[in-house]
Amino acid sequence: MFADILQCMADRQDGLEHALSESLAVRGNKPGMEELRVALERALFFFYEGYCATPESIDEFGGGWIAEQALAIGVWCALTATSFEQAVIGAVNHSGDSGSIGLITGHLLGGRYGAAAIPARWYEGQELCSVIEKIARGIDRMQREYSGCGGAAEGEI
Structure with missing residues (x-):
């Protein structure tokens, strides 16, 4: 659900x-x-x-x-x-x-x-912050580009 x-x-x-x-x-x-x-x-x-x-x-x-x-x-x-x-x-x-x-x-x-x-204060000073931000951007991009609803990349994930 x-x-x-x-x-x-x-x-x-x-x-x-x-x-x-x-x-x-x-x-x-x-x-x-x-x-x-x-x-x-x-x-x-x-x-x-x-x-x-x-x-x-x-x-x-x-x-x-x-x-x-x-x-x-x-x-x-x-x-x-x-x-x-x-x-x-x-x-x-x-x-x-x-x-x-x-x-x-x-x-x-x-x-x-x-x-x-x-809020920036939630993640400032955290270890591997740049890696976490990169992963988050990738997740956000995947959600928007490959929604799984008839898009060009459907079935490729």
Whole structure:
């Protein structure tokens, strides 16, 4: 489901809310998707009701220790944030599986904000920073050039 949401966002340049709704409509009723569908629908409900993803509300939602919760919390953080930084900080400042949820949230917002939205202070002084930046640029380029949706390079990856 996570990959489908990301692909929907990349292929159609959709926002997260629409991509999530589309993925739920196509895949949400398949066998084995019940728990994930319920968790994602709960995240959408919280978003529509205006509930912000705070460390306390995330803890009440669940710790994100299972995949369904982690994806739903990441979606909720991404939907309610006004910036990349706010979303990722919100995603990692709770008592649950903050690393996974931060990663999910960052991926969901990457298409909207891009790598330029990552505050420089987050990566300055890090070992191999230039290598990480090169890899990130490559990932970004691959997503844009080879979306897997009928492009010239489909099947080459």
